[in-house]
Amino acid sequence: MSDFLEIKQISKKFQPDKEVEVVALRDITLEIEQGEFVVLSGPSGSGKTTLLNIIGGLDDASSGEVKLSGQMLTGLSENSLSSIRREHIGFIFQAYNLIPVLTARENIEYVMKLQGRSQQECNDRSLEVAKKLGIETLINKLPNQLSGGQQQRVAVARAVAPTPKLILADEPTANLDSKTAASLMDMMQKLNEDEGVTIIFSSHDPMVIGKARHSIILKDGEVIANERHS
């Protein structure tokens, strides 16, 4: 039994008051252990984004519970959720979502600053993470001066720098060519191993899916496979 991330009987209905309600998730129960490298796959519309958003407290479930390290996230106020996100959860999105007016380094340090860390600590940590991801020569550039693959590495650095327990990544390689995608996944895997951060990502790409050691497949809002392999 893991007490790291517990997802219990999560259901999500969109437009419940309208005539055509959409059931995006049905009764999802999953356990994720600390340090796992997990993939969510399944056809378009199967509920991957919805589930990641609910795990990260970006969206509410219609019913069910999410617990992170024993703490119930479901039903918390927006204030409490945003503080849990800031301290414990990193996000990586398909479209990178870097702040365009900040340099790579400022993007990487943004959440650390919100956490109240000193400038020295932010500098040291952003440089450490940038080195691990091979982007230390790019940190003074603005996002629009970087390629897609470079921007996504900055986004990965930004997610991992504040030392979250959990990183959620929704199709992080969807906009990358296959070589860049493979290299990004190798880096995420290395961060997972080196820093022990639990990573859950979604993907459609068999090569990317194959990197994970815990594979969860959704279909029509239900878990149809849930397997761990070494």
Ligand SMILES: Nc1ncnc2c1ncn2[C@@H]1O[C@H](COP(=O)(O)OP(=O)(O)OP(=O)(O)O)[C@@H](O)[C@H]1O
């Ligand atoms: N805000 C919304 N309002 C209404 N329906 C929604 C909303 N967001 C998602 N849905 C519906 O919920 C279901 C699950 O969507 P979701 O985006 O989670 O799928 P997905 O697996 O991430 O798909 P993709 O691979 O295309 O990203 C779909 O039927 C979708 O149309």
Ligand SMILES: [Mg+2]
């Ligand atoms: Mg999606």
